[in-house]
Amino acid sequence: MSSKPELRMKQRKWWSYWLANIGPLAGLGVVILLFGLLRPRTFLTADNFQVMLLQTAVVATAALGMTLIIISGGIDLSIGSNIALCTVVIALLLKNNVSPLLAATGGVATGAACGFLIGFLITKLRLTPFIVTLGTWGALRGAAKGFAGETMVSAPSTWLNDLLQTLGPGKRFMIFPPGVWLMIGLTFLVGAMLRYTRFGRHIFAIGSNEQTARLCGVPIGRTKLLIYTIGLAFAGIAGVLQFSYLTVGDPTTAAGLELAIIAAVVIGGGSLNGGEGSVFGTVVGALIMTVVANGCTKMNLSNWVQEIVTGLIIIAAVVLDRLRHKRVA
Amino acid sequence: MEKRSLLRMQGVRKRFGATLALDGVDLRVAEGSVLALIGENGAGKSTLMKILSGAYLPDEGKMWLGDEEYVPRNPLEARQMGVGMIYQELSLAPHLSVAENIVLGLEPCIGPFVDRRRMKRQAVEAMSDLGRPSIQPHTLVQELSIAEQQLVEIARAISAGCRVLIFDEPTSSLGRKDIELLFKVILKLKDKGIAIVYISHFLEEARALATEYVVLRDGRSVSAGRMDDITNPEIIESMVGRKVESLYPRTNRTPGEALLELENVSGWIKPCDASLTLHRGEVVGIAGIVGAGRTELLRAIFGLDAVKKGKIRIQGQLRTERAEGLEWNRGVGMVSEDRKGEGLALNLSLADNITLSSLKRFVSPSQLQERSGKWVEQFSIKCNDSSDEVNSLSGGNQQKIAISRLLEHDVDVLLLDEPTRGIDVAAKAEIYRLIDELAHRGKAILVVSSYLPELFGICDGIAVMGKSGLGPVRRTEETSEKQVMQEATASLSL
Numbered sequence: 001m002s003s004k005p006e007l008r009m010k011q012r013k014w015w016s017y018w019l020a021n022i023g024p025l026a027g028l029g030v031v032i033l034l035f036g037l038l039r040p041r042t043f044l045t046a047d048n049f050q051v052m053l054l055q056t057a058v059v060a061t062a063a064l065g066m067t068l069i070i071i072s073g074g075i076d077l078s079i080g081s082n083i084a085l086c087t088v089v090i091a092l093l094l095k096n097n098v099s100p101l102l103a104a105t106g107g108v109a110t111g112a113a114c115g116f117l118i119g120f121l122i123t124k125l126r127l128t129p130f131i132v133t134l135g136t137w138g139a140l141r142g143a144a145k146g147f148a149g150e151t152m153v154s155a156p157s158t159w160l161n162d163l164l165q166t167l168g169p170g171k172r173f174m175i176f177p178p179g180v181w182l183m184i185g186l187t188f189l190v191g192a193m194l195r196y197t198r199f200g201r202h203i204f205a206i207g208s209n210e211q212t213a214r215l216c217g218v219p220i221g222r223t224k225l226l227i228y229t230i231g232l233a234f235a236g237i238a239g240v241l242q243f244s245y246l247t248v249g250d251p252t253t254a255a256g257l258e259l260a261i262i263a264a265v266v267i268g269g270g271s272l273n274g275g276e277g278s279v280f281g282t283v284v285g286a287l288i289m290t291v292v293a294n295g296c297t298k299m300n301l302s303n304w305v306q307e308i309v310t311g312l313i314i315i316a317a318v319v320l321d322r323l324r325h326k327r328v329a
Numbered sequence: 330m331e332k333r334s335l336l337r338m339q340g341v342r343k344r345f346g347a348t349l350a351l352d353g354v355d356l357r358v359a360e361g362s363v364l365a366l367i368g369e370n371g372a373g374k375s376t377l378m379k380i381l382s383g384a385y386l387p388d389e390g391k392m393w394l395g396d397e398e399y400v401p402r403n404p405l406e407a408r409q410m411g412v413g414m415i416y417q418e419l420s421l422a423p424h425l426s427v428a429e430n431i432v433l434g435l436e437p438c439i440g441p442f443v444d445r446r447r448m449k450r451q452a453v454e455a456m457s458d459l460g461r462p463s464i465q466p467h468t469l470v471q472e473l474s475i476a477e478q479q480l481v482e483i484a485r486a487i488s489a490g491c492r493v494l495i496f497d498e499p500t501s502s503l504g505r506k507d508i509e510l511l512f513k514v515i516l517k518l519k520d521k522g523i524a525i526v527y528i529s530h531f532l533e534e535a536r537a538l539a540t541e542y543v544v545l546r547d548g549r550s551v552s553a554g555r556m557d558d559i560t561n562p563e564i565i566e567s568m569v570g571r572k573v574e575s576l577y578p579r580t581n582r583t584p585g586e587a588l589l590e591l592e593n594v595s596g597w598i599k600p601c602d603a604s605l606t607l608h609r610g611e612v613v614g615i616a617g618i619v620g621a622g623r624t625e626l627l628r629a630i631f632g633l634d635a636v637k638k639g640k641i642r643i644q645g646q647l648r649t650e651r652a653e654g655l656e657w658n659r660g661v662g663m664v665s666e667d668r669k670g671e672g673l674a675l676n677l678s679l680a681d682n683i684t685l686s687s688l689k690r691f692v693s694p695s696q697l698q699e700r701s702g703k704w705v706e707q708f709s710i711k712c713n714d715s716s717d718e719v720n721s722l723s724g725g726n727q728q729k730i731a732i733s734r735l736l737e738h739d740v741d742v743l744l745l746d747e748p749t750r751g752i753d754v755a756a757k758a759e760i761y762r763l764i765d766e767l768a769h770r771g772k773a774i775l776v777v778s779s780y781l782p783e784l785f786g787i788c789d790g791i792a793v794m795g796k797s798g799l800g801p802v803r804r805t806e807e808t809s810e811k812q813v814m815q816e817a818t819a820s821l822s823l
Contacts, residue, residue: 198692217686
């Protein structure tokens with residue numbers, strides 16, 4: 001009796017470790033291999049990989065912030081509206097001759113301010129994140145349209161537009177465009193923050209069991225406020241990248257993107273019950289979705305096929321997660 | 330006269346993968362009698378329950394109900410054959426009415442429609458059979474107290490015409506008064522000729538109800554007989570499988586200066602008027618009935634709940650402000666009574682749980698592992714290593730982790746709320762030893778418990794929380810369980 005349960009526990013651990021850390025990465029390997037075999041000449045090219053990274057940058061950057069929120073047991077349904085609002089703010093600032101750096105900062109600040117507002121509503125009025133952000137989902141989109149006068153806001157061309165453009169011949173030494181480097185750098189930064197700071201561990205504790213965190217002296221309200229503010233500052237950064245990609249401020253952009261962002265976190269091992277998730281998993285999750293979309297295009301499959309495949313991948317990821325958590329009664 | 334045995338099990342075995350959950354269980358229970366099924370957590374009680382209820386099929390062995398072989402294929406079939414279960418976690422639908430819950434799964438029907446009149450009549454009959462006709466059939470179950478909900482659950486079993494009724498730790502969430510009422514109901518059912526299997530950790534309860542007993546250990550029935558022929562220490566011995574030196578060890582304790590002083594502390598609702606002094610190297614217990622405000626007192630001391638009036642001095646310093654988590658810095662730590670809901674973050678690792686309150690701004694995961702590994706070793710917590718999820722551990726080991734957190738924070742005053750709830754006897758003994766050791770090392774410990782033998786075993790002094798406030802701390806030698814019970818319930822009848 002005494003040795004056998006321990007044996008069983010070790011086995012389960014091995015499984016869960018494998019699925020949590022290697023699972024998403026293995027999934028990415030599988031889809032790359034699949035499309036590589038099916039379309040070796042068009043899919044497996046350096047240019048195509050650069051394009052895929054470009055396409056991933058916006059979702060992945062926003063998903064970094066969403067990872068913090070989801071680990072803490074929250075959710076933000078309004079992140080797409082937030083990104084749209086940020087592109088509008090940046091375009092308006094540039095139009096008024098603000099320097100590009102300041103305009104970008106303004107965009108990030110807009111995201112953070114929305115995060116602060118959402119965090120405030122959740123902590124002070126004790127509303128559930130789902131309801132609050134269902135509200136801001138509409139409200140922020142409306143605000144974006146209002147600021148933009150219900151049309152696209154064109155802006156003068158600046159270096160911001162180069163963040164997410166394929167590299168010209170003179171800039172090959174950079175390997176990736178700056179926006180992609182930004183995404184990679186932020187991933188490591190957020191990963192380190194989650195693992196090596198008290199704030200990071202508190203995020204996990206709140207998501208795992210808020211009562212325990214309170215008992216242990218974690219300042220719940222302040223920490224949550226910070227989580228949403230920082231988390232949605234990433235939506236602001238994603239807004240900068242989205243602007244760079246669009247080159248205009250578009251109040252209707254990124255509609256539905258919130259679902260892709262949440263899906264990236266979930267495919268990467270995040271649990272909507274909180275307490276679990278990893279930024280590396282999240283970025284891999286975002287990549288999986290891009291690769292599938294890109295591969296389907298290369299195979300000349302219609303849009304609707306891509307959408308079905310992406311949906312199935314999300315469900316498969318959750319099923320795997322379920323299996324990982326299945327306990328022996 | 331020998332009563333006819335109604336339910337019999339012989340040589341029942343069940344294997345899950347590599348683990349042998351049941352390894353030869355024999356038991357028999359006669360109609361109109363109560364059999365106590367005693368065993369530690371993990372002894373196989375829940376597997377046995379699931380086999381009886383038809384959730385699992387046994388690999389080997391036979392079961393008989395009356396003269397017929399009993400092979401239920403699913404829980405509904407078991408219920409129809411007359412075997413009912415009262416689970417520890419109640420299995421009622423809170424949004425449905427009492428009557429709907431009672432007939433759930435066996436609704437009386439006219440064609441496709443539920444016969445609501447018959448349903449209501451069944452419910453009224455069942456509730457008055459149990460001596461509680463005041464529970465109306467149309468009331469929603471979520472509006473009832475836990476004790477009343479349990480009665481609905483019992484009513485469900487008897488209205489399905491059950492002949493064998495199995496109770497799994499039915500008193501774990503009841504107060505003393507409700508326990509007495511429950512016991513009356515059980516004895517009434519027994520007199521009606523129903524065969525009852527009563528599963529419990531508490532030997533006192535088993536003694537109060539049962540005439541026969543079976544002790545289960547490592548999936549085997551290791552001893553059986555008449556309750557009158559065996560003493561409690563003998564039962565504990567066969568549960569644990571070895572001689573238990575002393576359940577309540579007591580080393581030399583030298584009380585020092587006062588670490589915690591309460592002066593007429595009242596909360597907004599509870600507690601009312603508590604005064605107490607707790608010294609270094611002292612263990613003081615707080616007895617009282619469930620709902621008297623004992624947990625609320627600990628929460629108020631720990632700063633989780635607001636204090637309306639009164640003074641709290643910690644290490645001689647008067648507390649002037651309250652904030653969640655502030656007391657940690659003053660050397661006070663608390664272990665919650667609700668281990669799953671509040672005490673521990675179950676899907677985080679041991680290391681995370683132990684160090685959660687004492688994290689520095691920047692943390693190093695390897696250092697966290699090291700720091701918590703120290704406690705794992707010292708308290709012989711059974712796990713692979715400190716990166717295990719708390720989920721994977723037994724209740725006793727989880728409780729040790731909750732206490733380790735306070736020690737990792739190096740607090741002087743430990744507030745322990747029901748520290749041995751839901752853990753088995755062997756683990757209880759270890760917690761008692763730990764508490765004694767901490768007192769010996771000069772910690773001050775305040776223990777809330779509803780289990781009197783435990784308070785008398787480990788405490789230097791006991792105070793009783795009643796309706797009118799906290800009574801004086803009496804030396805353990807100078808009071809008795811009877812006196813404590815009187816004080817706890819006396820103030821109620823006022």
